[in-house]
Amino acid sequence: MSELKNIVKERLEKDADACLCLKNEEGTVLPVLICDVDSPDLDGVEIGDERYPLGKILIELQKEYPERRFAVFVRGCDERALIELAKLDQLDLDKVVMVGVACGAEQAEACGCSRPYPSEIAVGDKVEAAPDREFIEEVESLTEEERRELWRSHFSRCIKCYGCRNICPMCFCKECSLEDPHLVEPGLIPPEFPSFHIIRAMDMAGRCIDCGLCEEACPADIPLRSIYRKMQEVMEDKLDYRPGEDLESKNPLSFLGTETDIEKLEEVE
């Protein structure tokens, strides 16, 4: 654990005003902002098994402290979030120092992540993993009517907690379509099927970085991640774009109609 402590100290001494990481506080692992090298929080710094939407926290920090430089521990998914958020003008990466953390084999498998490591690794060893397509394949083997009933059954459990949106590192809009009374009837639980979930799924197109925090936060165990992952597959297949993969490639949905070959879109089933 002292390795982590030293990494945080080094960042604070060299190039960051504060470091956003996780710490163990009496058995609970939670995000913490460490601001100086004498902080008692340093002794509790941990990687932990649980993930938090650090990109979302970073947006709030940069809004409040625009001149400060923040170091942040990033897993593969966190890095993708930070990159895509920067492309969407929500983060200034010039003031962010990323400390890469590779997920362990067990975690990578449990998460079904296709890229459980960031581009530069400071902690842990890189393991390759295959994305978990089991549920997607199961759904794809069904007829259209069966699929509809499957999703109707899953979404009938929705308690409209907005947890999927709240935890999502890529959801930052001030005004959310899911709270627009013209689109979503207030007070109706479960929300209207399928419109509520289609609104959210469409907003995730070209944006979802496949962290799966939505599914982890869902109190009704709805397999949300597979919807957005399928959306991501379509994006990659038809528009050659994977959100969060790099800073250079342009998001096709940001300039659709000018630089993107949209003919391919017609092939979408």
Added chain:
Amino acid sequence: MAEKKLDYRLTPSTCAYCGTGCGVLLESMNGRLTGTLPQKDHPVSKGALCIKGWNCHEFVHSKRRLTRPMIRKGDELVETDWDTAIKVVAEGLGKARDEHGPDYVGFFASARCTNEENYVLMKLARVVIGTNNVDHCARL
């Protein structure tokens, strides 16, 4: 001008909206509550929350929050101090019990209170007033 002191923290707590006891992390910046995150490794809620839990910080700085006791005088609510308010309540409840009997009085406890606070209210109802008319806000 000196730069603002960095102050962002998450404080583990328990959602006070109902008896489930979900684990929350209260987000605060510069000493003000700004948000709620689910506590991911919490044994009860395992990183999930309902809509009330997700917004459980909101009432703290709400402008609509009552910060002082008030006594209704005619059609008006008038701010007062706690000693006066408690005296008025005690006299009112005592009068109702003495004139109409203990079952003329009822008590509504709250899911927002702790178990111990609700226990004390139950004791007040049963021992001090002498009625079993005790219920909770979820049935209001």
